[in-house]
Amino acid sequence: MKNYRLITALTAVMLLCFGGLMQASAEDVSAKDVKQETKELLETLKGYSAEQKDEAVKKTQKALKAFDERMERLENRIDEEWESMDQSARKNARAVQRELRRQRLKVAEWYGSLKNSSVLAWDHMKEGFSKSYQSLSDAWEDASNEFD
Structure with a gap:
């Protein structure tokens, strides 16, 4: 039941984010784009050796910044649409x-570990x-697929 509610909640938020309640802008990114960016990041990261850690950290930092910007836009949309939402949608x-x-925090924890890892732990x-980032990306994709 908890997972069903989470999917329903993700769906509601994804409708706000990707469903076009507001005019789309150049900075809007589809779930398909997020999926592709995630795939590219994880494939790239997979290829980095411990000796290339600094470059890998830069790539992941850039991806996290982009995700955080999307999260901020999502939160702004929720705030803008708050008055038109019913109690259930707000909840x-x-x-x-x-x-x-919560998922983003897990990614941040893994990012810190990645950034400070030894050659042996790389x-x-x-x-x-990668698993943590994929889980975060999947949450966005699952919800947006409700509208395709």
């Missing part, structure tokens, strides 16, 4: 925000970060 929107923040940290 769902806040639940989705909490869940995405592969483990890459794998952990």
